[in-house]
Amino acid sequence: MSSSPRSQFLSGLRAVLPMVPGMIPFATVSGIAAVEIGMSPSLAMGMSVLIFAGASQLAVVQLVAQAAPLAVIVLTALIINLRFTMYSASLALYFRALSLRWKSLVAYLLTDPAYGVSIARFRQFPSMANRQWFYLGVAASTWIVWQSFTAAGAFLGARVPESWSLDFAVALMFIALALPALYDRATLAAGLAAALASILVIPLPLNLGLIVAAGSGIVIGLLVDQWQEGRAGAP
């Protein structure tokens, strides 16, 4: 299997393709929601380019509509996006040899699908060459799809009928991203713990729930890891 930059790029593109149907309704809604509260289509597009993170974009729109204080809006959006810090730490070793310019590009394009698809591939093929090109195939496609459909929503008012429940495709995309990450007992335990915690923490303010739930999952994973190591090391 060739691992030239070009073939890696195409490989990334192919790998992210099944996620695209989930991105479309999400992006369209991001565009429409912004103009519906009175943002100009250009500003809506600007938000998609500058922030490029759907959940936080929607939160910003909702909070602006509620005339929430500026600090609350910015803080809430940043808390929602805190998970990108974890993604960054998780990807760091894989991209350690890249220039700062490449790392900046990787950073700008980092999203849930870009992360989920790439980390699964990198874990499966640890000595794969030109991984940044695979990542670019995944992440650049995601960017193009996201901007295109945000524009469709913002400028054309393109709307998917609510009765189609296509927003469920977003949840399905995350399910497809999540399952490969649960590949052994410890990661499965982490996932189950995080899933349970995510329900319990919903009342938390400022969308802190996600980070708390994820943190709980990681702790459980580490504990199961340690428990298993203890068993393996027993005389």
Add this chain to the structure above:
Amino acid sequence: MTVLAIVVAVGIGTFLMRLSFLPLAEHTGKIPALKRALRFVPAAVLPAIVMPSLLYQDGTLHLSLGNARLMAGLVAIVVARLTGNALLTLASGMISLWFLQAMGLAGAH
């Protein structure tokens, strides 16, 4: 324009968070506990994102067999586990949801 200021602030902050550890790769590799914890990032974050959307609708918890999204989500999870195929996961989930909604289960919008 304050909305633009908000967008720029969130954009810069988010970019910095995305960049954060990338230039610090040497350090993530050196602290064993951190390295072991990182293995669990996708396993913990991704389910934590999905779960509320399956169980919570309109601000209330719907933990029952009558929750079409939960049931369709379970179908998708099983398909994802068995096939490892994202397209099949998507298709099975959407078809299940539409089927269950047609059968009158809650979870329609």
